[in-house]
Amino acid sequence: MFWIAKANEYVGMEVEVRGWLYNKRSKGKIIFLIIRDGSGFMQGVAVKGKASDNVFVLYDKLGLESSLKVKGIIQKDSRAPGGYELAISDVTTIHLTSDYPIQKKEHGVAFLMEHRHLWLRSKKQRAILRIRDEIERAIIDYFHDNGFIRIDTPILTPTAAEGTTTLFCTDYFDLGKAYLAQTGQLYLEAAIFSHGLVYNFGPTFRAEKSKTRRHLTEFWMIEAEEAFYDLDDNLELEEDIVCYIVKRVLENCERELQELERDTTHLMKVKPPFERITYDYAVELLANKGFAIKWGDDIGGDEETAISNQFDKPVFITDYPKAIRPFYMKEHPDRPELVRCADLLASEGYGEIIGGSQREDDYDKLIAQIKRCKLPIEPYKWYLDLRKYGSIPHSGWGMGLERVVTWICGIHHIREAIPLPRMMYRLYP
RNA sequence: UCCGGCGUAGCUCAACAGGUGGAGCGAGUGGCUGUUAACCACUAGGUUGGGGGUUCAACUCCCUCCGCCGGAGCCA
Incomplete structure (x- = not known):
């Protein structure tokens, strides 16, 4: 043919x-x-x-x-x-066709989203989804070349894994409510005790009422969990896979990047090591730039952009205050008010693409954390078991696929990084 | 959810101190032997998002509902 x-x-x-x-x-x-x-x-x-x-x-x-x-x-x-x-x-x-709605000229966002099923045929959308495909393949290749086993974690879950964000809810027979997974992390943690290095790759759901260019209610996430890795090992892995993904796209998607008129100067600089700055330093840097931020506040979207514009490569921000992070992150050994976590901000102001941490492996500290976050102990009993039977230091992270696609493609809004986006005000087509 | 903005031809937009709406693209017809979102000429196409109000008169002002866009918070 x-x-x-x-x-x-x-x-x-x-x-x-x-x-x-x-x-x-x-x-x-x-x-x-x-x-x-x-x-x-x-x-x-x-x-x-x-x-x-x-x-x-x-x-x-x-x-x-x-x-x-x-x-x-x-x-x-x-x-x-x-x-x-x-x-x-x-x-x-x-x-034979007549009156095809999409013309070879500019259209508004609402019109294009209403015709997303047809918009997919256009050159730019085609290029983006081909790059997405290359990124997906690069991720899977990377993990398998580096000793990771894919563990498919459940999508229907009994509780909020992180307990913080809002979840989509559905009836589940006689067992009450079930929720669409917002992360598979806790299940991956169980799997490292069997396989050492594991990852998953699947759809994730967040019922957050977010209306920004960086949010979807349904998105694809890659999560990795690594036995015996501390935070530094974790960051090295994140850095390595991000560089590998960018390299693969530069090698195999030249035509698509051209179609998108992507300036690849920045992408070509994406090589290890990435800068690592602490939360303390980030706050100081932002305060000096005139942002109204004080120690203890979370770092917002504009602030992320300001930080990432300071560097010509992706940058890690490490060691956030415990109070603004989820319960499972490991307490800092020298400063108990911090946790050993890190966000990776993409370059060119694209914001967070990875969030990760070393996990709390001490049984008593983990219980204290669950209580501090006002979560019930009962649903986490199985998770606490992991700290009772051969607990080890370990780390992990999650990467938002569409955010990576948005960054690498250099596009303005995350809605074009997935074939049929699901957002707060869009469930159709 | 909160703050701001926008709904006028199939699409992208114009018109407004209130005086019943125009253009480009698309569509239709005709022309053209190298076009690159081709070009040229002509033609058709509208209860100005829905409802209510003010007024002699509303696309324009006010109220309300609906839809969408941008941003915030939250996060990947």
């Missing part, structure tokens, strides 16, 4: 291109049809007298996105986008 992506192997040969009409132009006795077949785009040229007259009769009826079979000979031609074009001999229709 012929695919446009392999056109270079068919120069001089007659082929049948099957695809959709992306655009068309006519000069009267010469017409141009731009066909896309999923693998790529190709310009077909029909000249009066050479191509079948049928093509010229059909031309007027061909609405954009009509599906077609186009016969012709592949030719090298510098005037054609892509370098190859099709000298058309004949065209047959599979399905």
Whole structure:
């Protein structure tokens, strides 16, 4: 079967291109049809007298996105986008279309989101989702090349794993309520006692009423959990995988990055080591820049942007106050008011892409933490067992796939980083 | 959820100290042998988001509902 992506192997040969009409132009006795077949785009040229007259009769009826079979000979031609074009001999229709809603011009966000199922066909969206695919493959390759085992954690869960964010709720037979998972972390922690190094990769749900360019209610998260890793080991791993992902995209998605007009200067600098600054220092830095932040406050979106703009690579912020972090993070050995955690901020002001920490491995301290966060002990009994039977130091982190895609693609809003986004005000299409 | 903004032709927008609406693109018709969101000419297309109010008169002002956009908090 012929695919446009392999056109270079068919120069001089007659082929049948099957695809959709992306655009068309006519000069009267010469017409141009731009066909896309999923693998790529190709310009077909029909000249009066050479191509079948049928093509010229059909031309007027061909609405954009009509599906077609186009016969012709592949030719090298510098005037054609892509370098190859099709000298058309004949065209047959599979399905005629009229009034395709999306035009080759600017549209508003609301209109495009309403037509997301069709918008996916456009060049830019296609490039983004191809880069997303490369990122997903890079992640899976990285873990398997480095001794990690994939552990698929449940999506229906009995309680809030972190107890902090709002969850989507559903009825669960006679057992009461079930919640859509906001993280698989606690389950991954159980798995390290069996496999040492583990990861998961799946959809995550947060019923937060967030309305920003960085939030989705359904997003894909990669989480890793590592036995015997302290925070420094954890950061080295995060740094390494982020660099690997960026390298893979730069190597394999040159065309897509070009389509997005992505300036890759910053991406090419994404190599270890990343700068590590403490929360203490970050607060000081922000205060000096005029932000109204004091020690103990969380670092907001604008503040993250300000910090990441200080560095030309992603940057870690470590050791946050215990009071503003979840219960499972390990207390700092020298300063009990802090926990051994770190967020990774992407460069170019894209904000947090990874959150991680060393985990509290002391049974009594963990219980104290659960109580401090005013969470019930009962649902965490199984989790506490992990500190009773061969407890070890360990660490882990979670990376938001769409945030990484948004950053690497250099796009403005996270909604374009996932095929069909789910947001506070959007459940359709 | 809170704060701010916007709903006018299929799409993107214009018109407004209140005097019954225009353009580009798209669509239709005709023309053109190398176009790159082609171009040129002509044609059609609107109870100005819904409801209520003020007024001689409302796209324009007020109230309300709906939809969407941007931002905040929360987080990946």
